[in-house]
Amino acid sequence: MSHRSAILSKTSDTLNSLNSDIYSGETNLSLTIEARISKKYAIYLPKAVVEAVGLKEGDKVLLRVTGNTVLLESLQDPIELALTGKKFTSIKPEQIEEISLGEQTGHTKRAP
8 A cells, every 4th residue: 555545545534523523423434546746736626525525616614633643623603503503402582682681781780
């Protein structure tokens, strides 16, 4: 096994491990594709990778470097995540108003 194949294999194992940690309960994707570094150290992601992860032009990614392994992780836009992501709790406007009034009352009592 060549050095490059060993790195790709190690990266694939790491990705599989991360996928099972992050997406437990969902189908895990395992994809290994070789890419080339071009001028100015640019890496062009193959279409299969972009489609598998759901990236689009302008999306942000996080690069993690551990030893000689580089992990590229998709970052979701916080607003898009808030609108379309899984909801963990729910609060009604009346509850927000009640909390707000309580906070305001506490601040006005302390005022000179």
